[in-house]
Amino acid sequence: MLEHIELFFRSIFIDNMVFATFLGMCSYLAVSKRVATAVGLGAAVIFVLAVTVPLNWLLDQYLLRDGALAWLGPEYADYNLGFLSFILFIATIATMVQLVEIVVEKFSPALYNSLGIFLPLIAVNCAILGGSLFMQSRDIQTLGLAFNYGLSSGIGWFLAILAIAAIREKIRYSNVPAPLRGLGITFIITGLMAIGFMSFGGMLTGGDEAPQEEVNTTAQKEKELKVTEEVKENTVSFNNLINNNN
Amino acid sequence: MALLSKKDTSLILDPLSDNNPITIQVLGICSALAITAELKASIVMSISVLFVMGMGNVVISLMRNIIPSKIRIIVQLVVVATLVIIVDQVLKAFAYELSKTLSVFVGLIITNCIIMGRFEAFALANGTWRSFLDGIGNAAGYGVILIIIGFFRELLGSGTLLGYKVLGDPIAKTGLYAIGYENNGFMLLSPMALIVVGLIIWVQRSRNKDLIEEN
Secondary structure, eight states: OOOHHHHHIIIIIIOOOOHOOOHHHHHHHOOOSSSHHOOOOOOOOHHHHHHHHHHHHHIIIISSSGGGGGGGGGGTTTTGGGGGHHHHHHHHHHHHHHHHHHHHHHHHHHHHHHHGHHHHHHHHHHHHHHHHHHHHHTTSSSSHHHEEEEEHHHHHHHHHHHHHHHHHHHHTTTTTOGGGHHHHHHHHHOOOOOOOHHHGGGGGHHHHHHHHHHHHHHHHHHHHHHHHHHHHHHHHHHHHHHHHHH | OOOHHHHHHHHHHHTTTTTTTTTTTSHHHHHHHHHTSSHHHHHHHHHHHHHHHHHHHHHHHTTTTTTTTGHHHHHHHHHHHHHHHEEEEHHHHOHHHHHHHHHHHTTTTTOOHHHHHHHHIIISSSSSHHHHHHHHHHHHHHHHHHHHHHHHHHHHSSBBBTTTOOTTTTTTTGGGGTOOOOOOOGGGGHHHHHHHHHHHHHHHHHOOOGGOOOO
């Protein structure tokens, strides 16, 4: 349970998609002129990330990674299809987006009207593919954690685009230097927000160190024992030296 | 010398300045920012994008008459993904350390909006040679910005360029460090990439008033 909570807050605040890894910047900049549209796109991103990351986790676990095909039989255990992950992930994402669009249109026309226009945009949103690739490279352990990771990264992205859209609506009334208007000032504000988000980094440092220590305890204790013995020997011989000299 | 007509030359040169994919069209920012802390990584990234875009535009423009328009996005994604896998495997084989630094951002070339954007806007409607030039031009425009950002971030952040200590040794206090210069470690952190891009946009739009936005 604790690791779920940790992953949740870490993906929203510390490893925020926009501010820490710059994923989904294109749509973040293009669709953040008004709060209403930003909310629509943000919701669509949360939804698609929460669906595709667990799906791609299953693909990665049972098809792609080194030895993943072992469930087919021992003779397949040596295969490593990792190089295919880009093409499989993006195909899953494109198909899922299409599928989600059809299902939502059928069952919830109201939701479709608010999300509909954004869904095709999302297939090429780097945040979605980035979510799956980070899930792969960070070696997320269980399906539940993968779902959690997708959901919380989506929420982080949603928060970021909501904040910048609100700021851009207000900044229209400010006297920005002409060449900086529009895109330029948006970049600089995003940079400042990213610096602000960096301060969340302190939130989890305590929890970070604990699990590592637990893993290493036995090995470390042995090492420490050896070191202290060596130190004792050294001090003894050093003392002897001093005494002899005296 | 009719290899490059006037229009062809403008296809290559426009994206370098007044129609730059990053600062004007706002495409492909995702991968542009995260890997620019070192000049070397930016150069490798630019070359990868140049390859993927040139080849991708050629392939798409060759297939433009047989792709059904309903599934064109998936076809485009498959073409890009194949090219990116080639780049990724080559990097892993010949520059393993660098491919670790670039990590997932090589894979993210797939969803780089410049590539999809140029496929949609140009390669689907133009001949092969033109599309190739367009791809090269836009990738070069992307690369120029990446290299500018990488140059300033590495120079100001760690005082090196491509790993060479151009400003002297910070520990032995030689060169500029002898008179009290300090590295600005902040430049190596990700937010500064955004601010550097903002400043580039500022400079560019001050020089060319036509590009200024309404608000």
